[in-house]
Amino acid sequence: MRLARRDRLPAFPQSLHHAGHAGAEAPASRSPSLAEVFDRFSKTQKYESGQTILIHGAPAERRYQVVSGTVRCCTFTEDGHRQIFRFVRTGDFFGFADFEEWHFTAEAVDEVVLRSIPYTIFEREAAADQRIAREVRRHVSDALATLERQLVMLSFLRAEERLLWFLTEQAGTCEDLVQLPMTRQDIGDHLGLSLETVSRAFSTLRRQGKIELHGSVRYRMLEPEGRALDAA
Amino acid sequence: MRLARRDRLPAFPQSLHHAGHAGAEAPASRSPSLAEVFDRFSKTQKYESGQTILIHGAPAERRYQVVSGTVRCCTFTEDGHRQIFRFVRTGDFFGFADFEEWHFTAEAVDEVVLRSIPYTIFEREAAADQRIAREVRRHVSDALATLERQLVMLSFLRAEERLLWFLTEQAGTCEDLVQLPMTRQDIGDHLGLSLETVSRAFSTLRRQGKIELHGSVRYRMLEPEGRALDAA
DNA sequence: CGCCTGGTTGAGCTGAATCAAGGGGTGTGG
DNA sequence: CCACACCCCTTGATTCAGCTCAACCAGGCG
Numbered sequence A, B: 001m002r003l004a005r006r007d008r009l010p011a012f013p014q015s016l017h018h019a020g021h022a023g024a025e026a027p028a029s030r031s032p033s034l035a036e037v038f039d040r041f042s043k044t045q046k047y048e049s050g051q052t053i054l055i056h057g058a059p060a061e062r063r064y065q066v067v068s069g070t071v072r073c074c075t076f077t078e079d080g081h082r083q084i085f086r087f088v089r090t091g092d093f094f095g096f097a098d099f100e101e102w103h104f105t106a107e108a109v110d111e112v113v114l115r116s117i118p119y120t121i122f123e124r125e126a127a128a129d130q131r132i133a134r135e136v137r138r139h140v141s142d143a144l145a146t147l148e149r150q151l152v153m154l155s156f157l158r159a160e161e162r163l164l165w166f167l168t169e170q171a172g173t174c175e176d177l178v179q180l181p182m183t184r185q186d187i188g189d190h191l192g193l194s195l196e197t198v199s200r201a202f203s204t205l206r207r208q209g210k211i212e213l214h215g216s217v218r219y220r221m222l223e224p225e226g227r228a229l230d231a232a
Numbered sequence C: 001c002g003c004c005t006g007g008t009t010g011a012g013c014t015g016a017a018t019c020a021a022g023g024g025g026t027g028t029g030g
Numbered sequence D: 001c002c003a004c005a006c007c008c009c010t011t012g013a014t015t016c017a018g019c020t021c022a023a024c025c026a027g028g029c030g
Helices: A032-041 A119-128 A130-156 A159-171 A184-191 A195-207 B032-041 B119-128 B130-156 B159-171 B184-191 B195-207
Strands: A043-047 A052-054 A062-068 A071-076 A082-088 A105-108 A112-118 A211-214 A218-221 B043-047 B052-054 B062-068 B071-076 B082-088 B105-108 B112-118 B211-214 B218-221
Touching (some): A032 A112, A032 A119, A032 A130, A062 A119, A071 A184, A082 A184, A112 A119, A119 A130, A130 B130, A159 A195, A195 A211, B032 B119, B032 B130, B062 B119, B071 B184, B082 B130, B082 B184, B112 B119, B159 B195, B159 B218, B184 B195, B195 B211
Antiparallel strands (some): A043 A112, A062 A112, A071 A082, A071 A105, B052 B105, B062 B112, B071 B082, B211 B218
């Protein structure tokens, strides 16, 4: 069975691709109240590439928003493997689902600026304004749905399909040139593939005309249906 | 590479295996307030084996607790594949994380009795009693953590390890004879394996003396360290 | 009794991991 | 300014775990 090869990619109600993604791209319009709370109470902090932001098991005392850069949320297995659950990008929030301890580790992929607030303030604001509580709940619910999509992806997609799924999610709907801040190893640890397989999948997709590669970090999605992107 | 590369802390807090599992085995002691709300307001309903309880995309209007039997929570891909996220067992709750629509389908594995309450009542009770709100949040947080563990399992474990992980989780800590209500296909769809591989893994584990099989539905975990189970 | 569903087992195939070698860009030291 | 080193990426060869296909078996039921 495995997969009947459709170009379409499987699953989920409205395709596998980005369904919610919380207050991602446009926090100002998507989650006004949440962003407002950050505007008023947050403290800003900067991290160098590779630096640890928060660590699995430590008390979960703050909530975060990415101002710029990319964060990876991951865990490490006993034998040194790493699973990256999510890349958090500019505008995205993280750390809202955790209860008493962090159940993941967050690290800076490139140079990252974050703003954060103590969860106690959040509790207070959420109790005062029902909209904020709803916003948070929706955010957590989206995180769950995203994780479920990733799980389905790991179960049913093969290497090139996984990469295509990832690249599509990174690019969103637009067909602009996208820059990847993370390494092949990072992508592999996200998609459940070895770095070599990721590299091979990049080459295959390029050869198949599904993506356009500029060096190893910049790419553009190409429409599968001859329907071009620029030339009339 | 791949492994090694990390001098820092290993792995999951207490290994991969069961960490939270929400208000599972002992709802009375584990989540008194949550169970209380069910005691007071719930409606009980019965489902035959294979019957659909709730369907992906429908409005999420109720919250559920399993009184008896086993429920599978899953999604279906376009090409007919099924991913089972979770088997919900007696005493467990489900349906708390979803926002406006169900983002999964729930079906009865065997004969199932459920009790459920409208989410509006829950909202009201949670607003009135902070303990209930906390209970729900912890529950959702646990669901997220469980999903993350499953994801890691899918990424790194091989067939027999996956099955062992599953059987251990089903059995809990005790070494009693456990009965499996679900088919090999169900287990495969949960672990990301074909039913044949699941069957083979059962045989292998039995041959390795890690489990004891009675027919195809009953089993007992055996301690790996000669430390026997019954005989003094 | 035969059918049907679910489980087991075997044979062969294949996709991705692993092992291994080589390439390009950037930073550093001679 | 060039040389070397290091990191990341690419590509090739080989191996192997699990999927697929297929046959067979056991129990339940009409």
